[in-house]
Amino acid sequence: MFISPAYAQATGGADGGLTTLLPLVLIFVVFYFLLIRPQQKRAKQHREMLGTVRRGDKIVTGGGIMGTVTKVVNDDELAVEIAEGIKIRVQRSLIASVQSKSKPASGDATPAPANEAGGGGLLGKLLGGGKK
Secondary structure, X not given: OOOOXXXXXXXXXXXXXXXXXXXXXXXXXXXXXXXXXXXXXXXXHHHHHHHOOOOOOEEEEOOOOEEEXXXXXXXXXXXXXXXXXXXXXXXXXXXXXXXXXXXOOHHHOOOOOOOOXXXXXXXXXXXXXXXX
């Protein structure tokens, strides 16, 4: 007979299960740091941007319509002027980006950042833009 029966075959030991699970864990870690985490950060930035939209901001909607916010109707809707005398109502969640922010009203003024262009920070000090 040409085929001999195999009497003693190695069985998977305790580390056999661990070595088969390790690639799956590594793939999940790579997916988390390369895909999931950056997407969560982008979504958080978009939510913050939508929360700070106010009258006078120039926006672009998800459909590509550009306009200026003329009125915040409620928490979910904005009135946007897309041409002189033409206003539309847009859902806040459909705003794709804010092109230029208007200056805050006198009641909610925030202080200007301390480090203007080339003026502060470590890089500004290294390049000679430190104290004047």
